[in-house]
Amino acid sequence: MKHWHIDEVAWDRFDPSKVDPALIPLVKAAAMVERNGTDYAIYLNRVFHDDPDFRQAADHWAEEEVQHGDALGKWATLADPSWDYQAAFARYRAGYKLPLDAEASIRGSRTGELIARCMVETGTSSYYSALGEAAAEPVLKQICRNIAADEFRHFKLFYDHMRRYLARENIGMVRRLRIAAGRITESEDDELAFAWHCGNAPEGKAYEHARCAAAYMAGAVACYRFRHVERGMGMIFKAVGLPPRGKLSDLSAKAAWRLLKWRRRRLARRVAA
Ligand SMILES: [Fe+2]
Ligand SMILES: [Fe+2]
Secondary structure, eight states: OOSSOGGGSOGGGOOGGGOOTTTHHHHHHHHHHHHTHHHHHHHHHHHTTTOHHHHHHHHHHHHHHHHHHHHHHHHHHHHOTTOOHHHHHHHHHHHOOOOTTOSSOTTSSHHHHHHHHHHHHHHHHHHHHHHHHHOOSHHHHHHHHHHHHHHHHHHHHHHHHHHHHHHHHOOOHHHHHHHHHHHHHHTTSHHHHHHHHHHHSOTTOOOOHHHHHHHHHHHHHTTOOHHHHHHHHHHHHHHHTSOSSSHHHHHHHHHHHHHHHHHHHHHHHHHHO
16 A cells, blocks of 8 residues: 555665764654654544544555654664664653544644644655755665655645535635644644654753754754745645745745744754854
């Protein structure tokens, strides 16, 4: 069912001389979040309890996300043989809990849940595109290309189901925009910062949210180019029901790029301090 399999990655082409040490912590953190896909599928199965088609799609989606985590984890272990992927993930799982007992979406509606999923897939598709292009190591490039292709398909999957629910629930544009913006800003919560901590901090070191969030964001934003932001903005527009290409989307992409460059400078200063 998967579009690619971890065993098909050309692991024997791994070239340690081409590994950029700055990317290793990013890959370790990403492996944590991706590997946690199974828990999110449990939550989605509860929220969409009477929709067998979507539940099946969510289970399949989770299998792909878990494979993303395993492929990134395997690469990080090659790049840093002292790293223990399973132990790092066990720490993440113990400390980061999703609302698995939810009876309904924490976004207020199923349409809202699916818009939030579209935002996540927008973020991941642009991130792995950016990470893969920033990397010089051929195996990491291949993994990121494969993952990014999955994330673009995941966006389409959640988008198609969202359109179906939107016809029923009729959520207004302002609410859709608010849900989208809310999910984008949430990316700076514990999900990623704690993943950075579990993936990179030595055993026993206390978790400091602000420091880990800054370290993660500084590394991540450094990989982005304007084209990634531009494509991502088109996807955000599409998900909330606005024209993905046009003046407004163009202007928003340019504004987001300026904001990203400003944050990049600030984060670099904070991390250096
Ligand atoms: Fe993923
Ligand atoms: Fe995904």
